[in-house]
Amino acid sequence: MRVGLIGLGGIARKAYLxxxxxxxxxxxxxxxxxxxxxxxxxxQYRVARGxxxxxxxxxxxxxxxxxxxxxxxxxxxxxxxxxxxVDVFVEKPASMCSADTRELAxxxxxxxxVLMVGFNRHYAPLHxxxxxxxxxxPIRLCLLEKQRSSPLHAxxxxxxxxxxxxxxxxxRTFCGDASAVSTVHQVCEERLVxxxxxxxxxxxxxxxxxxxxxxxxxxxxxxxxxxxxxxxLEAFSSMRLIGAGSEQRWEASQGSWMPMLEARGFAGQxxxxxxxxxxxxxxxxxxxxxxxxxxLLEEMVGKVV
Numbered sequence: 496m497r498v499g500l501i502g503l504g505g506i507a508r509k510a511y512l513x514x515x516x517x518x519x520x521x522x523x524x525x526x527x528x529x530x531x532x533x534x535x536x537x538x539q540y541r542v543a544r545g546x547x548x549x550x551x552x553x554x555x556x557x558x559x560x561x562x563x564x565x566x567x568x569x570x571x572x573x574x575x576x577x578x579x580x581v582d583v584f585v586e587k588p589a590s591m592c593s594a595d596t597r598e599l600a601x602x603x604x605x606x607x608x609v610l611m612v613g614f615n616r617h618y619a620p621l622h623x624x625x626x627x628x629x630x631x632x633p634i635r636l637c638l639l640e641k642q643r644s645s646p647l648h649a650x651x652x653x654x655x656x657x658x659x660x661x662x663x664x665x666x667r668t669f670c671g672d673a674s675a676v677s678t679v680h681q682v683c684e685e686r687l688v689x690x691x692x693x694x695x696x697x698x699x700x701x702x703x704x705x706x707x708x709x710x711x712x713x714x715x716x717x718x719x720x721x722x723x724x725x726x727x728l729e730a731f732s733s734m735r736l737i738g739a740g741s742e743q744r745w746e747a748s749q750g751s752w753m754p755m756l757e758a759r760g761f762a763g764q765x766x767x768x769x770x771x772x773x774x775x776x777x778x779x780x781x782x783x784x785x786x787x788x789x790x791l792l793e794e795m796v797g798k799v800v
Contacts, residue, residue, distance in 0.1 A: 496521055496769075499552050499581070501572065502563035503527040503536055506586060510615070510761045511561060516540050526552045553579050559609075559772055562586065566657065570595045573610070577602050582609040584768045587664075588656050589782055593789035600782035611768045611778035612785035614664045616730070618763035621747050625717075625728050626669065628736050628743070632722030634670050635700040639717050642710035646686035651678070652796050654687045654706065656789070662704050662715075663795070664780070664788045669719060671697040672787065675794035692795045704795070731758050 498521050500507060515523060525545035527533045533545040546552055549572070552560075560576050562569060562585040570590040576583050577599070589596040589612045596612075603610035616622055639662040648654040655663070666673060673694040680690035688709045694702035700721065715730035724738030734745045747758045756762050764780070771778045 496559060496772075497524060497555065497557045498522065499524045499526060499555075499557035499560035499576075500563070501526045501549070501552070501560055502565075503529075503532050504563065504565075507561075507563045508536075510756060510759075511563060511765070512536070512540065514756055514762050514765050515561075524552055524555055524557055549575070553581075557581055559584070559769075567591055570599065573599055574602055577606050577608050577610065580606065580608065582772045584611045584613060584765075586613040587660055587785065588612070588789060589785050590789075591656065593786045593793055596782055596786040596789055600786055603782060609768070609771050609775065609778065610782045611764075611771060612780050612782055613764055614661060614780045614785075615760035615764055616661050616665055617668060617760065617780050618767060619731055619758065619760035620763065621728065621731060621734055621745065621758070622665070622760070623763075624745060625719075625726060625734055628734070628745075629669070629719055629724075629726055632719075632724055633698055633700070634696060634719050635721035637666060637670050637696060637700065637702040637717075637719055638705070639666055639703070639715075640705040640707075641715045642707045643713055644708075644710060646683075646688050646708040648687055649682075649685050651680045651687055651690060651799065654690065654708075655792050655796055659690070659704065659706050660788065660792055662706075663792050664785075665717065666694065666702055666704060667784075667788055667791065669717075670700070670702060673697065673702050673791060675791065675798045677800045678795050678798050679800060692798070694791075694795070 523542045525533050525542055530547045537545040559582045562572050569585050573583050573585050673696050676693040678692040681688050689707045692704045696702050717728040719726040727735045732747050736743045
C-alpha cells in the first residue's frame with residue numbers, strides 16, 4: 496500500500512514514523528514544505544520517494560495519506576486528498592471549526608472514502624479497558640483534568656481546539672453527548688494559564704473539564720462516579736475501580752511489556768485506520784464524531800462567565 500505522510504514535524508517524528516516504518520507491506524511517500532527535512536528523513540528511514548509538492552505526491556497515486564500538518568492547513572489538504580480518491584487519516588482537529596469538519600465528513604461519504612480523525616487517547620489500551628470495566632453504570636459525575644508546566648496559547652479557543660479537545664472527546668466517549676453550562680478561564684501576560692468548564696451529562700449528571708497550564712509537571716487524570724462505583728484513571732499508566740466493598744487495579748504494563756506508543760494509543764489508532772481502509776467501515780473517531788466533539792467545544796467556549 497502506498498501511504499503518503501504529509502507533514503514531517505514533531506508529531507510525525509515522535510508518534511507516527513516509529514510505527515509506520517515498522518509495518519510490512521507499506522510504501523511510505525514523504526511530503527513536507529521543507530525539502531531539507533524531506534531529504535534528511537528519507538535518508539534516516541530509507542524511504543525512496545519524498546517531495547515538497549502535494550501535486551507530485553498525488554502523481555505517485557497514494558492509496559491512503561496521513562495529514563500531520565499544522566491544524567489550519569487540514570481542511571483544504573484533506574478535501575483535496577478525498578477528491579483525489581485517497582483515504583485519509585488527519586490529526587485532530589480535522590479543521591478549525593465544527594462546520595468545516597462536517598463538510599469534510601459529507602465529502603468523504605460522497606466520495607466513498609474513509610476519513611479518520613486522530614484522537615490517540617481513544618485507542619489507548621488502558622482507556623479502552625476503563626470503558627469496558629465501567630460498563631453501563633450511570634455517570635453522575637465525570638472529572639477530566641490536565642496539567643501542563645507552561646502555557647501554549649493566548650486565548651481560550653486556541654487552547655481548547657489544540658489540546659483540551661482530547662478531554663472533550665473523552666467526555667463524549669465516556670458519557671455521551673453532553674451540553675455546556677459554563678466556562679471560567681484566566682489569562683496572564685497574554686497567555687491562557689487555566690480554564691474550567693462545567694457540563695450537563697445525559698441523564699442529569701455533571702461533567703467538569705479542567706486545565707492548568709502552570710503546574711509542576713504534565714499529567715492527565717480522569718474520574719467517573721455513579722451507580723455505586725468510582726473509577727480513577729491516571730492517563731496511560733494506572734486505573735482503579737472501587738465499588739461494593741471491593742477494589743480492582745490495573746497497570747498499563749500489567750502482564751506484558753508495552754511500548755510507549757502502544758500505551759498512548761498511537762499504534763492502536765494507526766491499526767484501526769488500516770482496518771477501516773480494508774473493510775470500508777466507519778472509524779470510531781470518524782469526522783462525524785469529530786464534528787460533534789468540536790460543536791460541544793464551541794458551546795463550552797461560548798459559555799464563558
